[in-house]
Amino acid sequence: MAGSSCDDVVVVGAGPAGLTAAIYLGRLLRTVRVLDAGASRARWIPESNNCPGFPQGIAGIDLLARLREQATSFGARFESATVTSLLRDGDGFQLADAQGHRWRAPTVILATGLADRLPDVDDVEGAIACGALRLCPVCDAYEVTDRNIGIHGPWASIVSHARFLRGYSARLTLLPTDTVGTLDGEGGLDARVLPAGGQLVFDGRRCGYAVDGDRDWFDTVYPFLGSRSSARLAQQAGVTLTGTGEIPVDRSHQTTGVPGLYAIGDVVSGLNQISVAVGQAAVAALDAHARLPFVPRR
Ligand SMILES: Cc1cc2nc3c(=O)[nH]c(=O)nc-3n(C[C@H](O)[C@H](O)[C@H](O)COP(=O)(O)OP(=O)(O)OC[C@H]3O[C@@H](n4cnc5c(N)ncnc54)[C@H](O)[C@@H]3O)c2cc1C
Structure with a gap:
């Protein structure tokens, strides 16, 4: 040519x-x-x-x-x-x-x-840069061992990732985008679950989850979108x-x-x-x- x-x-x-x-x-x-x-x-x-x-x-x-x-x-x-x-x-x-x-x-x-696919959060790149938002548990779950971890995304996806992250921390909270299912039959996966459909927020230091007028903050949040x-x-x-x-x-x-x-x-x-x-x-x-x-x- x-x-x-x-x-x-x-x-x-x-x-x-x-x-x-x-x-x-x-x-x-x-x-x-x-x-x-x-x-x-x-x-x-x-x-x-x-x-x-x-x-x-x-x-x-x-x-x-x-x-x-x-x-x-x-x-x-x-x-x-x-x-x-x-x-x-x-x-x-x-x-x-x-x-x-x-x-x-x-x-x-x-x-x-x-x-x-990133969550709709103000300054999402800033949230990733400071570790408030993380995208890859295989890469960096070690760094958040025993921390307060939010897991955000469709129910089926966050449950399977929660199983992996439970090996690193007992302080897991599921933040579903679609629906709240059941953890019965998930072999002792004792995560906290918040109502579905909330909004992830970032305050410049940490990510939180706002739903039904409440806001919970986490050391880190893993979105799986x-x-x-x-x-x-x-x-x-x-x-x-x-x-x-x-x-x-x-x-x-x-x-x-x-x-x-x-x-x-x-x-x-x-x-x-x-x-x-x-x-x-x-x-x-x-x-x-x-x-x-x-x-x-x-
Ligand atoms: C927040 C975060 C933390 C991570 N931490 C780790 C870690 O600690 N350890 C680890 O092993 N992995 C980590 N990963 C994963 C790692 O970044 C990826 O596995 C790695 O970058 C994949 O390399 P790649 O070359 O295949 O793709 P990429 O690094 O994504 O590079 C692809 C390149 O192709 C270019 N491109 C795409 N389409 C076109 C086009 N049409 N024309 C020209 N250019 C194009 C893109 O612009 C980009 O520059 C992390 C990922 C993220 C997001």
């Missing part, structure tokens, strides 16, 4: 998954371009304490900066762009954004993550998504079934974790390298 660049690999998304793929591909002496819309979930992590190799913890933005610096040092090129179109083009792919920019590559790695997938690009390229809208991948190679198209990180993972994203990135990068034409060193 006239006016478009052609690299060995285009990576879409510069979160931990896409950046790790770029590091590997650069070190495999492949040309790699990273297109990114700049909204990694990791930017919201105030401090991650389960990210291997950081015993004192690391903020998400610092981790992203380090990964980006590392990828740049091995030759990865970055562009700010939101890819809106991904189409097969002969043996490769054409990508485009809404501004008319075009890119081509024989291999594309989708690392576009997912978008959390689901997420929006970014699998649409894969679908455009010919991938048939699963019934739940996910990209099916071969877990041994992170391939999608469309030759040359890979998907890694939260956009495919059931376990949305940095360590999973970077592992999948390494697997995809090595498989992509093996598929690309062999280039002997002169």
Whole structure:
């Protein structure tokens, strides 16, 4: 296509998954371009304490900066762009954004993550930054051991997450968005339950739940309101998504079934974790390298 660049690999998304793929591909002496819309979930992590190799913890933005610096040092090129179109083009792919920019590559790695559905709270990003609102119990329930924890969302979802969080604290309160069900048969899940349909609030320090004229405050609140997938690009390229809208991948190679198209990180993972994203990135990068034409060193 006239006016478009052609690299060995285009990576879409510069979160931990896409950046790790770029590091590997650069070190495999492949040309790699990273297109990114700049909204990694990791930017919201105030401090991650389960990210291997950081015993004192690391903020998400610092981790992203380090990964980006590392990828740049091995030759990865970055562009700010939101890819809106991904189409097969002969043996490769054409990508485009809404501004008319075009890119081509024989291999594309989708690392576009997912978008959390956040509660309707004033200064929701401030609430996440100070830990009043948390989105991932696997990531940070350890940090709120024995604290007063609110769990907000549809009944079925909050009950299953309450079971996990009960291992960390006896002080759980369920804050349903839809209906109050029963905890009978939940094997000793002795959580407090407030009436459904209240409003989450944030006072600059803590989150509370306002319902029926009362307001309860918590050390932290976990909302479980689901997420929006970014699998649409894969679908455009010919991938048939699963019934739940996910990209099916071969877990041994992170391939999608469309030759040359890979998907890694939260956009495919059931376990949305940095360590999973970077592992999948390494697997995809090595498989992509093996598929690309062999280039002997002169
Ligand atoms: C508050 C919070 C705390 C967390 N704490 C931890 C923790 O302590 N430990 C842990 O392991 N995990 C943690 N996580 C989860 C972790 O952030 C994610 O698992 C990780 O960021 C996934 O990486 P990813 O690269 O797949 O996706 P992301 O990091 O979300 O990156 C995806 C990138 O793709 C870009 N993108 C999307 N669509 C397009 C497009 N069409 N064109 C171009 N770019 C696009 C986005 O803008 C974004 O930059 C936390 C998450 C949150 C929200």
